[in-house]
Amino acid sequence: MNSDSAAYRRSASRHKVKQADGVVTKCSSRVAKSGNQAHSFYIGNDQFSIFTDDQLSPVAVGDRVRFEYEIRHLRSGYRREYFSIIPESLIIYAPSELGAAIEGNVYVLSNPSMPGLLKVGYTTGTVAKRASELxxxxxxPTGFRIEWSLPIVGDPKAVEQRAHAHLAPHRHGKEFFKVSLDGAKDACARAFAELYPEHALIMDDAFAKRAEAEIQRRKDLEERAAEQQKEREKLAERKAFDATREGQWHKEGACEVVLFDFQYKPNFDSPSFFSKLFGGKFEDFIIFKVEVRQHGEAIYWSLMISGRLREKSIWKPQTFPTQQECMEQLASATKDYAASNRRASIHIPNALIENPPPLPEEYRNPRVTLSLNSLDGLVIRPAPTKQRHSRYS
Structure with a gap:
């Protein structure tokens, strides 16, 4: 990015443009309303966002970066202020893979009031703060602008002084030089390499490690995106299947097995007051109804015992975690409730059956309960196994 294009962008922007630099913390990514990827991170207490087409965040926690950003406001609500990074201005000048302490920075600043001059100096703080102080x-009369900076593993003041020596023929004041930006950058980089050649190699190695890490991060993102695409395809196939007759039968139909049925249809009503005055009685009956149900992720078996026995109403719901426990209780209950007219059935929604039987063609409505002779061959879905994570793992 050259200074002319940067100046044009700053003049054309409708928003106030500022500069920032520092160490990246708290990285996060999300999909913005526009469909682009919104990558956010903090420098100090300030949050910055950068919008790109790439799912891979351009920065990682621990990176030292500098960039320009615009102060914008949300379009809705309280029009909250946020800081939007100008993507082409983002520069990582020291990656997190650098295994050495940064003692400071040598910088190059410009000022519109001093055309043709560049200020070359050093700071042990952030370059943005130093530019603001100056x-x-x-x-x-006008503010300084950061044109370039170099992180120093070593003594930044010594590097500054060596760079000043290289630029001595172009000196125009104490720390100002009449030199091109490339010339100023070359003097600073040469001074650093001369004073700390091993540190310069460390910096090169850090950027090489970052390149390797980025390749791995991109590979991980591509694998995750492929998995998400497969899930979306499965969901689309499932929706298409659910819209068919077979799909509706699998999703909303049910199967029922009648273990034994009433000898005759009982009168489910209770005797009226006048019927009781004249000795009217209704015969006993008992209904045993087993159902497979789901609540959240839990699948359980319920046994409902209802009816009338010796002129008293019966209503006894029970739940069991397994089919075996439920059926054992059903066998015991049929002995305890000895009414001659009784019915026992097992009702299972197809949504909880791995392999529902085919729906006969004569059934036009797939949302029906199909009567079966037995449960043989039907596979009931087990309850999902919850993953238990150790706090020490």
Missing amino acids: SGVTSV
Whole structure:
């Protein structure tokens, strides 16, 4: 990015443009309303966002970066302010893979009030803060702009002094030089390499490690995206299947097995007051109804015993975690409730059956309960196994 294009962009922007630099913390990514990827991170207490087409975040926690950003406002709600990074301005000048302490930075600044001059200096803080401090001097009518900076593993003041020596023929004041940006950058980089050649190699190695890490991160993202695409395809296939007759039968139909049925249809009503006055009685009956149900992720078996026995109403619901426990209780209950007219059935929604039987062609409505002779061959879905994670793992 050259200075002319940067100046044009700044003048054309409708938003206020500022500069920032520092160490990246708290990275996160999400899909923005526009469909682009919104990558966010913090520098100090300030959150910055960058919008790209790439799922891979351009930065990682621990990176030292500098960039330009626009102060924008959300379109809805309270129009909250947020900081939007200008993508082409983002520069990682020290990756997190650098295994050495950064002692400071040598920087190159420009000022519109001093055309043709560049300030070359050093700071042990952030370059953005140093530029802001220099811009606050009353004798400077316009603010300083960061053109370039170099992180120093070593003594930044010594590197600055060596760079000044290289630039001595172009000196124009104490720390100002009439030199091109490339010339100033070359002097600083040469000074660093001369004073700390092994540190320069460390920096190159850090960027090589970052390149390898980025390749792996991109591979992981591609694998995750492929898995998500497979899930979307499965979901689309499932929706298409659910819209068919067979799909509706699998999703909304049910199967029922009648273990034994009433000898005759009982009168489910209770005797009226006048019937009781004249000695009217209704005969006993008992209904045993087993159902497979699902609540959240849990699948359980329920046994409902209802009816009338010796002029008293019966209502006894029970639940069991397994089919075996439920059927054992059913066998015991049929002995305890000895009414002659009784019915026992097992009702299972097809949604909880791995292999529902085919629906006969004569059934036009697939949302029906199909009567079967037995449960033989039907596979009931087990309850999902919850993963238990150790706090020490």
